[in-house]
Amino acid sequence: MAKKRILLVDDEKSLTTLLKLNLEETGNYEVRVENWPEDALAAAREFKPDLVLLDIIMPRLPGGNVAAQIDGDPQLKGTPIIFLTAAVRRSQVEDNDGIICEHPCLAKPASIDEVIAMIEKHARK
């Protein structure tokens, strides 16, 4: 089974490093990290991910805009996106059946098991 390609976009460098480690540790994922939100679209075009894990509150370009860029790109259209953010509370996510701004959402801090469960649920097969 081919590894799933995960693009990780978050300005928190420590978080992306550790999350990448955790995901790759499973042997199931190939992870690319992008800490600069304005470079996210280019990275996605090049990497062609099966799923994007996207922070919302980032300097210069918020995650919502990055999501709009990806959604609007003819090549990338339909790429699953999961918001991973401290901007929402777990209870809010639950109240909205896991969907916020038309995308699935995970409240920080989330355990690696929760992240993997979400990836498995939404990633392109």
Place this chain on the structure above:
Amino acid sequence: MRRLATGGVDSKPIQILLVEDNSADVRLLQELLKEISLVGFVLTVVSRISEARTKLAEEFFDVVLTDLSLPDSRGLSSFQKLHEAAPTVPIIVLSGSDDELLAASAVREGAQDYLFKTGLNSHTLARSIRHAIERHVAEQKLVRSEAFYHSLVEHLPQNIFRKDLGERFTFANQRFCQLLGRPLDLIIGKTDFDFYPPALAAKFQQDDRQVIRTGQIFETIEENVAPDGEKIYVHVVKTPIHDAKGKVLGTQCIFWDTTAQKRFEQQLQRKNVELAASEAALRKSNEDLRSAQLQLIQAEKMESIGTLAAGVAHEVKNPLAIMQMGVNYLSKKMPEGDENITMVLQEMKEAITRADSITRGLLDFAASKQLAVKPEDFNQLITDTLKMVRHELNEKRIELVKDLAASLPKVAVDKTQIQQVFVNLFINAAHAMPSGGTLTVRTFARQITKSTHSEGSRSSAHLWVGETALVAEVDDTGGGIPLEHLAKIFDPFFTTKPTGVGTGLGLPVSRKIVELHGGTIDIKNQPDGQGVRVTVLLKEHRDA
């Protein structure tokens, strides 16, 4: 008419008008005046009264010398006509030996002197003229002075009278006459007993006698009753009257009504008292205002803390997420079987969970909640919540007593939120009884008899008088809350629990939730010192 000037150069000459038709007498007087060398004279001679009157109207004279038998007038009327024409000029009558009686009566009428023409010498003439002028000047001074004092006495706005040693009135000014309603001649010679009631008259006379005895000024403000029964105030000044040798002749009294002034003073005093009272009222309402303001500030502070807390919580979540990932990674990579490593990782996981729950509590406190209010069975809600804390209660060997009223009306609450409140309350109670005790939970319905709306509270959905409230009482048998803590227990971050056990947010969040429901939460030490009672009031469900 002839005019003659004689003698002296040093001083102003004396102007003399001589009224004489006998040319021999005129010559005699001219001769005599020439002999007087000390002063100069200017002599104007006329022979008729009519001419004299014209002269007196036109020119100034120091003195008039006149014969009484003239071509156009005879006898006393000659003097009278001249005196009338110039009342301020002294007149000396020249008399022959045949009419001395007539001359004497002219002096009684106001002439300064009379002189016999027969045997008249310059010395006598000079002395008579000088005396006539000097006496006349003195008289004029006296008249002016008299007029001055008379005017003062009659025009002062005071009542003035004098009495002799026998208490008889000797003088009264017009104002006092008007006061007594009698003319002066009906007052002179009378006493106070003729005008005043006996007691008052006796009092007045007693004051007079004191002045006579001591020779001192007597000054007082009398309180009298006017004929119409009204109380009046009179300022009185009594002084002794002395003769030239200092002997007391009687008393003088000046008095005036000060009732208006006194009334004004009393009114002022009353106004002052009123002012002081309204100032006190103002100060009180100021204090009320300040206390209301403090309550508002407190409410505002809570809001600010909420906003701040939300910001902080958000910033804390990212590092927590990183730690979470780190611990997850290490858990997988660490060799199994090392108890210490397992223990350390477990501790770290729990620490992350705890920090996460604090940030979540903060956000709960800060968020203005949307409530999903539904009719709920109050007893069922309490029972379900108790199950959630069963473990905690068992661990501390706490006995549970449920005293739940049957057939309660439904309560209008967001079940999840209110359960969070009761979890907090039960956990607090458990923490208050670390070595066991009894937790008593009571429910019942109660009708509201007074408004529960507190000043400074933002909630408008409070319990109204007449409404039915569902009441839950949570009693513990712990040590109670120290008085100094009672006022702070609803402040965010106030906690007495050890670090890691309490966040200081349980009660503030609980109160916020209850108030959002329009209910109240109240915490008191039990009167017998046996632990704490928390009382929660919530609204009965009503079909809209």
